[in-house]
Amino acid sequence: xxxxxxxxxxxxxxxxxxxxxxxxxxxxxxxxxxxxxxxxxxxxxxxxxxxxxxxxxxxxxxxxxxxxxxxxxxxxxxxxxxxxxxxxxxxxxxxxxxxxxxxxxxxxxxxxxxxxxxxxxxxxxxxxxxxxxxxxxxxxxxxxxxxxxxxxxxxxxxxxxxxxxxxxxxxxxxxxxxxxxxxxxxxxxxxxxxxxxxxxxxxxxxxxxxxxxxxxxxxxxxxxxxxxxxxxxxxxxxxxxxxxxxxxxxxxxxxxxx
Numbered sequence: 686x687x688x689x690x691x692x693x694x695x696x697x698x699x700x701x702x703x704x705x706x707x708x709x710x711x712x713x714x715x716x717x718x719x720x721x722x723x724x725x726x727x728x729x730x731x732x733x734x735x736x737x738x739x740x741x742x743x744x745x746x747x748x749x750x751x752x753x754x755x756x757x758x759x760x761x762x763x764x765x766x767x768x769x770x771x772x773x774x775x776x777x778x779x780x781x782x783x784x785x786x787x788x789x790x791x792x793x794x795x796x797x798x799x800x801x802x803x804x805x806x807x808x809x810x811x812x813x814x815x816x817x818x819x820x821x822x823x824x825x826x827x828x829x830x831x832x833x834x835x836x837x838x839x840x841x842x843x844x845x846x847x848x849x850x851x852x853x854x855x856x857x858x859x860x861x862x863x864x865x866x867x868x869x870x871x872x873x874x875x876x877x878x879x880x881x882x883x884x885x886x887x888x889x890x891x892x893x894x895x896x897x898x899x900x901x902x903x904x905x906x907x908x909x910x911x912x913x914x915x916x917x918x919x920x921x922x923x924x925x926x927x928x929x930x931x932x933x934x935x936x937x938x939x940x941x942x943x
Contacts, residue, residue, distance in 0.1 A: 756806065759813045765823060767875055768816035774882045775812040779805055782889045785896050794896060797905040801892055804912040808885055811919035812878065818926035819874045826867040834860045870929045877922055881915055888912050 761772040782798075782805050789795040838857040841850050888911050895904050 756809065759809070761816075764816055764820040767879075768820040768823070771875070771878050771882060772813055772816045775809045775885060778882070778885050778889045779809045782892060785889075785893050789896055793902070794899060797902055797909075798892065798896060801888075801905065801909045801912055804909060804916055805885070805889070808881075808912060808916050808919060811916060811923055812882065815874065815878050815919060815923045815926055818923065819871060819878070822867060822871055822874075822926065822929070826864060826871060829860065829864045829867075831861060831864045834864075866929070870926070874922065874926055878919075881919055881922070884915050885912070888915065 759772065759776070761769045761776070764772065782802060786795065786798045786802055789798055834857050838854060838861070841853050841857065844850060888908050891908050891911075892905070895908065
């Protein structure tokens with residue numbers, strides 16, 4: 686059964702572009718070119734077949750779509766503040782770490798850094814998803830006219846009370862409670878993400894220090910565990926933001942006047 690993952694090799698291979706690489710006119714020409722080249726260098730009939738197939742295989746490999754890079758979707762300028770700044774901070778930490786990896790010689794030290802690097806990449810993606818959720822929540826919160834709802838509530842509470850006014854008061858209080866809950870979530874998310882970014886910066890700095898000192902695997906393991914812990918906390922924070930956002934954005938509320 687074909688995988689549902691668009692990045693799986695089978696799914697990237699079974700595409701119209703790859704099919705054309707096998708069957709279009711340039712493909713047939715590629716086989717001929719490969720065969721001719723093999724004959725010219727004296728490889729004979731078998732070499733001609735191998736050469737033709739090799740040229741065709743080269744076209745197919747080029748035609749196979751590359752795996753999507755999740756980090757390409759990260760664009761902090763699509764977000765408002767403070768979310769934009771928080772994503773840029775995480776991107777700066779990842780860039781600094783990547784520079785350290787590139788500067789390391791091949792061997793155990795580079796392997797240790799690369800193992801940590803995969804987790805730092807994941808932390809950047811988690812930071813991006815949290816910031817996206819926080820930004821969406823901020824935008825939704827901005828559409829709730831708290832001052833107008835409070836003014837209406839004060840006015841209704843001063844009027845003669847009946848079933849209609851009771852329901853109106855209940856609805857207005859619900860709007861205000863939603864806004865307050867969203868404010869608390871936005872503030873808590875911002876503060877936690879800022880703390881996690883600071884811990885990530887600390888882990889990157891520690892990695893750079895250990896790299897310069899050619900430290901042992903045990904010390905790198907500790908840094909890797911710290912980054913893994915950061916990723917886990919970011920994942921939990923992202924899920925919390927998603928839950929609160931899906932609930933609060935679905936609730937009706939008085940919007941800000943346009």
